[in-house]
Amino acid sequence: MSARAKAVTLLDVATRAGVDRSVVSRVLSDDPRLNIRAETRERVLAAVRELDYRPNALARSLRTRRADTYGLLIPDFGNPVYASIIQGAEAAAIARDCVLMTGSVGAGATQAAHHLDVIGRGRVDGLLLAGDHTDSSSLDELDRRGIPWLLVNRRLPRARRWVVLDDEEAAGLAVRHLIGLGHERIAHVAGPRDADTARRRMRGWRTAMRAAGLPTPAEALVVSDYTPAGGAAATRELLGRAERPTALLVANIAAAIGTLATCAELGVAVPRELSVVAVHDLALAAFLQPALTTVRTPLERLGERAIELLASTAPDAPIEEVVTGSLELVDRGSTAPPRGAAA
Amino acid sequence: MSARAKAVTLLDVATRAGVDRSVVSRVLSDDPRLNIRAETRERVLAAVRELDYRPNALARSLRTRRADTYGLLIPDFGNPVYASIIQGAEAAAIARDCVLMTGSVGAGATQAAHHLDVIGRGRVDGLLLAGDHTDSSSLDELDRRGIPWLLVNRRLPRARRWVVLDDEEAAGLAVRHLIGLGHERIAHVAGPRDADTARRRMRGWRTAMRAAGLPTPAEALVVSDYTPAGGAAATRELLGRAERPTALLVANIAAAIGTLATCAELGVAVPRELSVVAVHDLALAAFLQPALTTVRTPLERLGERAIELLASTAPDAPIEEVVTGSLELVDRGSTAPPRGAAA
DNA sequence: CTGAAAGCGCTTACAG
DNA sequence: CTGAAAGCGCTTACAG
Numbered sequence: 001m002s003a004r005a006k007a008v009t010l011l012d013v014a015t016r017a018g019v020d021r022s023v024v025s026r027v028l029s030d031d032p033r034l035n036i037r038a039e040t041r042e043r044v045l046a047a048v049r050e051l052d053y054r055p056n057a058l059a060r061s062l063r064t065r066r067a068d069t070y071g072l073l074i075p076d077f078g079n080p081v082y083a084s085i086i087q088g089a090e091a092a093a094i095a096r097d098c099v100l101m102t103g104s105v106g107a108g109a110t111q112a113a114h115h116l117d118v119i120g121r122g123r124v125d126g127l128l129l130a131g132d133h134t135d136s137s138s139l140d141e142l143d144r145r146g147i148p149w150l151l152v153n154r155r156l157p158r159a160r161r162w163v164v165l166d167d168e169e170a171a172g173l174a175v176r177h178l179i180g181l182g183h184e185r186i187a188h189v190a191g192p193r194d195a196d197t198a199r200r201r202m203r204g205w206r207t208a209m210r211a212a213g214l215p216t217p218a219e220a221l222v223v224s225d226y227t228p229a230g231g232a233a234a235t236r237e238l239l240g241r242a243e244r245p246t247a248l249l250v251a252n253i254a255a256a257i258g259t260l261a262t263c264a265e266l267g268v269a270v271p272r273e274l275s276v277v278a279v280h281d282l283a284l285a286a287f288l289q290p291a292l293t294t295v296r297t298p299l300e301r302l303g304e305r306a307i308e309l310l311a312s313t314a315p316d317a318p319i320e321e322v323v324t325g326s327l328e329l330v331d332r333g334s335t336a337p338p339r340g341a342a343a
Numbered sequence: 344m345s346a347r348a349k350a351v352t353l354l355d356v357a358t359r360a361g362v363d364r365s366v367v368s369r370v371l372s373d374d375p376r377l378n379i380r381a382e383t384r385e386r387v388l389a390a391v392r393e394l395d396y397r398p399n400a401l402a403r404s405l406r407t408r409r410a411d412t413y414g415l416l417i418p419d420f421g422n423p424v425y426a427s428i429i430q431g432a433e434a435a436a437i438a439r440d441c442v443l444m445t446g447s448v449g450a451g452a453t454q455a456a457h458h459l460d461v462i463g464r465g466r467v468d469g470l471l472l473a474g475d476h477t478d479s480s481s482l483d484e485l486d487r488r489g490i491p492w493l494l495v496n497r498r499l500p501r502a503r504r505w506v507v508l509d510d511e512e513a514a515g516l517a518v519r520h521l522i523g524l525g526h527e528r529i530a531h532v533a534g535p536r537d538a539d540t541a542r543r544r545m546r547g548w549r550t551a552m553r554a555a556g557l558p559t560p561a562e563a564l565v566v567s568d569y570t571p572a573g574g575a576a577a578t579r580e581l582l583g584r585a586e587r588p589t590a591l592l593v594a595n596i597a598a599a600i601g602t603l604a605t606c607a608e609l610g611v612a613v614p615r616e617l618s619v620v621a622v623h624d625l626a627l628a629a630f631l632q633p634a635l636t637t638v639r640t641p642l643e644r645l646g647e648r649a650i651e652l653l654a655s656t657a658p659d660a661p662i663e664e665v666v667t668g669s670l671e672l673v674d675r676g677s678t679a680p681p682r683g684a685a686a
Numbered sequence: 687c688t689g690a691a692a693g694c695g696c697t698t699a700c701a702g
Numbered sequence: 703c704t705g706a707a708a709g710c711g712c713t714t715a716c717a718g
Contacts, residue, residue, distance in 0.1 A: 006489075007465065007488070007489070007711090009710095009711060009712085010711065010712065010713095011711080019688075019689085020688065020689045020690075021689095021711090021712080021713095022688085022689070022690080022691095022713075022714075023687095023688065023689080025712070025713060025714085026713085026714085029713080031713095031714090034687085034688090035687055035688090036687070036688080037687075040687090040688090052487075054460070054463045054464045055464060055711080055712070056405075056464060056465040056710090056711050056712065057461070057464035057465055057466050057712095058401050058404050058405045058410065058465050058466070058710090058711080058712090059405050059465075059694090059710070059711035059712035059713090060711080060712055060713075061401050061694090061712090062399075062401045062402050062405055062693095062694045062695065062696085062710090062711080062712070063693080063694050063711080063712050063713050063714085064694085064712085064713070065694075067401065076426075077420070077426040077427075077429045077430055077433075078423055078426040078427070078430070078625075078626075080421055080423070083420040083421040083426070084420075084421070086420045086447075087420055087421070087447065087449075090420075090446065090447060090454075091454075094454060094457050099444065099461055099466065100444075100446070101442065101443075101444050102445055103433065103443070104429075104430065104433060106430075111433075111434075111437065114437050117397070118400070118442055120397045121397045121398060121399060121400035122350065122399040122400055122401050122402075122695090123400050123401070123442065144395075145350070146349075146350070227626070228626065228627060228629070228630040229626070229630075232630065257627065257630045258630055260630075260632070261629075261630040261631070261632065261634075264632045282421075283421075283570070283571065283572075284571060284600065286571070286604075287571040287572075287575065287600045287601055287603070287604040288604070288632075289603070289604065289607045289631075289632040291604075350695090352694095352695060352696085353695065353696065353697095354695080362704075362705085363704065363705045363706075364695090364696080364697095364705095365697075365698075365704085365705070365706080365707095366703095366704065366705080368696070368697060368698085369697085369698085372697080374697095374698090377703085377704090378703055378704090379703070379704080380703075383703090383704090398695080398696070399694090399695050399696065400696095401694090401695080401696090402694070402695035402696035402697090402710090403695080403696055403697075404696090404710090405694090405695080405696070405709095405710045405711065405712085406695080406696050406697045406698085406709080406710050407696085407697070407710085408710075465711090
């Protein structure tokens with residue numbers, strides 16, 4: 001390890017090339033209004049190469065008033081669904097030569113406060129909000145500070161800037177698959193009542209059931225959360241009913257892991273006695289017992305699209321986009337015709 | 344949405360309070376060499392509050408030459424082991440009023456190049472390297488640019504700045520648990536041969552076996568990777584041996600998910616015919632079939648400690664630390680005495 | 687065709 | 703006790 005090297009600046013390059021700093025700057029930014037002799041330009045570029053010069057991003061941002069940085073707030077790094085969103089957003093940010101700063105908010109409000117505070121200090125050009133941490137007052141605060149924001153994978157009353165998946169269609173696809181197998185008593189392990197994604201999946205379930213003339217009684221829906229523990233509890237409740245469902249639409253793959261655990265514990269054979277299908281696909285799904293049938297959703301695309309929209313839309317223009325396409329039922333064997341169905 | 348508001352600057356606050364910008368700055372930084380009348384200070388603080396002033400982080404960093412930002416490079420956001428490290432690092436960064444910028448490198452080298460480039464532009468005060476992407480030449484490059492770095496969860500030849508878990512002891516703890524149950528043929532589903540964590544866990548397995556007088560033949564170790572697919576393939580290979588092991592130490596919990604899947608597929612009952620224990624604990628483990636016995640490791644603490652060390656150690660001083668303690672065997676039922684053992 | 691100058695918003699050594 | 707000034711490393715409108 002050498003001691004901290006003094007960074008190379010524009011002035012170092014200019015001195016070496018025998019020109020002014022401003023010329024170097026304009027050469028590097030391809031300023032079209034710069035008429036420079038090819039020979040001089042070569043000298044400048046050579047100096048840049050020889051000194052391995054990189055412009056200081058902080059100085060540039062201070063001057064240009066663009067941080068070339070986007071923020072992304074998620075609930076929890078441990079949630080693989082958000083991992084995919086991050087990956088998409090990161091790729092899109094890199095494609096625009098920007099940096100992505102991802103922060104998690106977790107349970108405590110203090111971490112959210114820290115992130116919003118930091119963000120208020122001119123570090124980001126815009127903020128993607130992909131968690132349950134945000135309320136209208138945070139959005140007002142961002143507006144006051146002039147920081148463009150975009151809700152990702154969720155909406156909020158009166159907030160007209162969001163990008164979401166087609167949750168309703170994802171749920172509908174799963175339900176129609178089950179109906180196609182002959183199921184009629186299809187229950188729904190739903191997400192939290194106050195989660196926008198959960199409400200849209202509930203609606204997808206209900207709509208697809210009704211379209212097939214099947215009932216959706218209140219007892220067929222149990223609210224849960226997007227964790228294995230939550231899925232396990234909800235499944236236990238549904239399987240305790242007098243009239244058991246023959247199939248389950250689980251609103252989230254993490255919850256479905258809990259569903260499979262509960263079935264194993266209660267000795268309910270999947271898919272022979274109970275079919276299970278979940279929203280969102282992960283590599284993990286193929287290795288569960290049994291391998292889990294899922295609806296694949298374009299989570300990475302959602303993250304990508306969020307950055308694209310944030311970067312290209314005026315801060316005061318509404319954004320209301322559903323990322324469609326790429327929904328696909330991945331049949332892995334946790335779904336089958338109900339017992340007693342004609343073969 | 345209002346139009347982008349003009350940010351409040353130091354000058355705005357100073358004007359309102361009727362003092363010079365420098366006074367405001369020194370009041371806010373609690374400059375001990377500033378003798379100011381209590382009344383003036385109050386006026387300054389009132390103006391700060393009324394205007395809701397936040398110093399521009401870019402301008403401050405440019406002046407102080409400290410970005411108040413640390414970088415963290417990981418292989419992949421989808422890997423839950425790294426999720427825990429990120430969470431620890433994020434908490435430690437927040438505790439120091441710093442920002443954490445986490446980037447993933449993935450398979451492609453282009454993303455690594457982008458991140459190293461960005462980091463060379465004065466955006467971070469130091470870099471945590473927690474992936475398999477780093478080679479000595481990247482470290483040399485960072486040294487040349489004067490950016491302090493620290494390897495996390497891995498070491499590299501001749502790189503004397505690292506912080507790791509006690510992987511050897513973690514593996515040893517698992518093996519001793521199996522030996523305590525009466526197992527003698529304990530095979531090892533290892534990590535990649537070039538992964539430092541994998542080598543340390545191999546050594547832990549071997550050392551604990553030898554300490555008990557048990558053999559560690561070459562066939563008892565199969566190299567794999569830290570994914571379900573890798574664990575599945577390695578397990579298949581081990582179970583195909585003429586003399587099957589009665590227990591498996593799997594080097595990583597993600598690989599162990601593959602192990603359980605292969606056992607289910609081959610009809611090998613866990614733990615009756617085969618005990619399985621894995622390194623690293625996740626909430627998920629409790630919901631696998633069967634629930635997985637693991638060794639809990641202080642991954643969050645590793646992330647925290649990495650930031651602390653990076654922030655508090657001179658850039659040219661060596662860091663060689665093993666984060667010890669908190670190792671714990673979490674017995675969930677995937678381990679049991681071997682068949683035919685005395686009850 | 688290229689250079690000098692101003693200024694982004696801070697901090698800090700110095701002046702009075 | 704407080705203010706004026708310099709300067710961090712850039713970019714860009716302007717001068718010549």
